[in-house]
Amino acid sequence: MSFDPLAWIQHHIPxxxxxxxxxxxxxxxxxxxxxxxxxxVASWVQDRIGPNRVGLGFGIIPVLKDFHFWGLGQPLADxxxxxxxxxxxxxxxxxxxxxxxxxxxxxxxxxxxxxxxxGGVKQATTVFDVTAAAHTGQDPRxxxxxxxxxxxxxxxxxxxxxxxxxxxxxxxxLDNVSVDRIPQLRGPSQTFxxxxxxxPFQIADLNIGVLFVLATLSLAVYGVVIGGWASNNxxxxxxxxxxxxxxxxxxxxxxxxxxxxxxMYGTLDLGTIVNLQAHDWLGxxxxxxxxxxxLAFLMFLICIHAEANRAPFDTAEAEQELVGGYHTEYSSMRxxxxxxxxxxxxxxTSAVCVALFxxxxxxxxxxxxxxxxxxxxxxxxxxxxxxxxxxxxxxxLGIIFIxxxxxxxxxxxxxxxxxxxxxxxxxxxxxxxLLMTAIVLHFMWEHHRPNFWIDGRSAVVFxxxxxxxxxxxxxxxxxxxxxxxxxxxxxVPGSRFARTPLPA
Amino acid sequence: xxxxxxxxxxxxxxxxxxxxxxxxxxxxLGTTMKHMLRVVVLGKDRVVQYxxxxxxxxxxxxxxxxxxxxxxVHRLNKDEEGRVKCVACFMCSTACPAKCIHIEAEESPWxxxxxxxxxxxxxxxxxxxxxxxxxxxPVDAIELTHIYDIVGLTRQEMIFDKSKLLKVYDQTVKxxxx
Numbered sequence: 001m002s003f004d005p006l007a008w009i010q011h012h013i014p015x016x017x018x019x020x021x022x023x024x025x026x027x028x029x030x031x032x033x034x035x036x037x038x039x040x041v042a043s044w045v046q047d048r049i050g051p052n053r054v055g056l057g058f059g060i061i062p063v064l065k066d067f068h069f070w071g072l073g074q075p076l077a078d079x080x081x082x083x084x085x086x087x088x089x090x091x092x093x094x095x096x097x098x099x100x101x102x103x104x105x106x107x108x109x110x111x112x113x114x115x116x117x118x119g120g121v122k123q124a125t126t127v128f129d130v131t132a133a134a135h136t137g138q139d140p141r142x143x144x145x146x147x148x149x150x151x152x153x154x155x156x157x158x159x160x161x162x163x164x165x166x167x168x169x170x171x172x173x174l175d176n177v178s179v180d181r182i183p184q185l186r187g188p189s190q191t192f193x194x195x196x197x198x199x200p201f202q203i204a205d206l207n208i209g210v211l212f213v214l215a216t217l218s219l220a221v222y223g224v225v226i227g228g229w230a231s232n233n234x235x236x237x238x239x240x241x242x243x244x245x246x247x248x249x250x251x252x253x254x255x256x257x258x259x260x261x262x263x264m265y266g267t268l269d270l271g272t273i274v275n276l277q278a279h280d281w282l283g284x285x286x287x288x289x290x291x292x293x294x295l296a297f298l299m300f301l302i303c304i305h306a307e308a309n310r311a312p313f314d315t316a317e318a319e320q321e322l323v324g325g326y327h328t329e330y331s332s333m334r335x336x337x338x339x340x341x342x343x344x345x346x347x348x349t350s351a352v353c354v355a356l357f358x359x360x361x362x363x364x365x366x367x368x369x370x371x372x373x374x375x376x377x378x379x380x381x382x383x384x385x386x387x388x389x390x391x392x393x394x395x396x397l398g399i400i401f402i403x404x405x406x407x408x409x410x411x412x413x414x415x416x417x418x419x420x421x422x423x424x425x426x427x428x429x430x431x432x433x434l435l436m437t438a439i440v441l442h443f444m445w446e447h448h449r450p451n452f453w454i455d456g457r458s459a460v461v462f463x464x465x466x467x468x469x470x471x472x473x474x475x476x477x478x479x480x481x482x483x484x485x486x487x488x489x490x491x492v493p494g495s496r497f498a499r500t501p502l503p504a
Numbered sequence: 505x506x507x508x509x510x511x512x513x514x515x516x517x518x519x520x521x522x523x524x525x526x527x528x529x530x531x532x533l534g535t536t537m538k539h540m541l542r543v544v545v546l547g548k549d550r551v552v553q554y555x556x557x558x559x560x561x562x563x564x565x566x567x568x569x570x571x572x573x574x575x576x577v578h579r580l581n582k583d584e585e586g587r588v589k590c591v592a593c594f595m596c597s598t599a600c601p602a603k604c605i606h607i608e609a610e611e612s613p614w615x616x617x618x619x620x621x622x623x624x625x626x627x628x629x630x631x632x633x634x635x636x637x638x639x640x641x642p643v644d645a646i647e648l649t650h651i652y653d654i655v656g657l658t659r660q661e662m663i664f665d666k667s668k669l670l671k672v673y674d675q676t677v678k679x680x681x682x
Contacts, residue, residue: 044540047550298526409536410529474524 032075041404082336097230102337105223112216115209117271119201119385120377141177144193209270221247228326239325243316249422254303256430274360278376281456286364292462304349311407350399361388571650579672589645592619596637604630624666
């Protein structure tokens, strides 16, 4: 048999490889354009227009000279600038850690994108020629499954029970492979096996996706801390310290808010969580968790702002106090990596937010749902997968826009205010939210258990419970003892809090 | 400072929506969204697209510039006979806070004055465009014009000598008569 490169590639390079390449190009390219969008949003808020000069001609292509394309060439020009700038390293920095820090940050942020379920599950059917295996006495069905390209998995029939044990699952897959013997006029008969197989339209189909994202994203703060420490600069160091405190405080309510959703569905798989939101209540309202757990969404949104170290929580790089914070000493591409990591982190957290609270790739009214009602994620069309990915990306862009909108609207919190918000407000509230979710689930269990979908009735109960919790929290917060007055009445001589009046 | 002079201000009481913060946050977000929509949808930005649009061409209420009062590049005025008006009295260079005016006086070839400037250099890079020279001049010989977009490739180019300053006069006398 002659060597067929195309077949070899199809068989040996798994689908997730292509998805990885495409997603990373889209995300990293998108990050560059997010910086442009950020500048545009900033200028719109301030009644300006924003960068609109750099077109795609770059002074080289004469045809494009007079077109500016709304400044779409700006990210490319910025990129070129970052690459050709001098990579300056001050004396006294820790050379190894200084180089390592931006890498740590961007790597951890990028690998956390791996588990985002972009486009559901693609189902395909292929006929394999298993004549040779049948002749050697092998089970033709097994041979066909062995011929499946890497990273694809055979699919049990769609009406199979959802929670099969692995052995039963394998049996169901085997039963699903149909074998045809076609007698030939001359020679032995040929055997063909028809296999239906699926692959998830995401990079890694992890069943602990939520945990993975939380774990890797909290590693990103190491980049900030190491960068701040290695810079041998007190401002950088302070920035790193602040980022650590920020991270430690806001990881807790973030995790608890996510845990509310995880408890509702009983799974850590982001894909499954998205699939369970892919139906409508009363045929019109999408079954998104923003409607069942609005309070958890609010807390999640606040926490991902703090996680991304962005305004109003950007004390780690407070320009007015710390020069540039942890990246004061960085220049050129190293600085650009910090910058890219910040925005890529925004993409990841926004995508997780979309998956948890906005139904992922799902559009209301079944526009993106697949062929089967009990498996809405399965579709046979690759175009549908791409369309779903676009839907997902547009929703993610919406959350990212909220990030930018907030950044250019709110002033930075003082550090003690940030800590107070986390420890006095968000952590108790998210604990109460988790407790509330557990209580509702306990009483709705019989109603809720069979399919784990949240139907209209449960949704109303959850919504009302959220509203009640919010009201309760507001009432209780009125009767709490006031916070200690840190940073306020320091008796600096000559100030209005001075204990002894100044001599006349 | 006496105790009686000290005014102690109490911090303003927070209203309920101030205390819960989020209503005020939403309020602020609404304000910024209003601005964004005004720029994106209605196109009501406050930008002057500089090289294509110039402030001197715009009406004053649209961010235009009042040419008569703008303090830009200097000029040396000429009298009716086309001679330099300056009498080299050094008042401007004395008044100059940036010490950017350098004058070398010579004996005047004309009978109506004793001195005239042989050299008159203004370093436009040092100048802070405060207009003190204009105030100090007893014969209204030096004035600031509305020109603001001068460029040069070297520092030497930006030191305007007498001929250059007189040229600025020819250039601006139509817009800004003496």
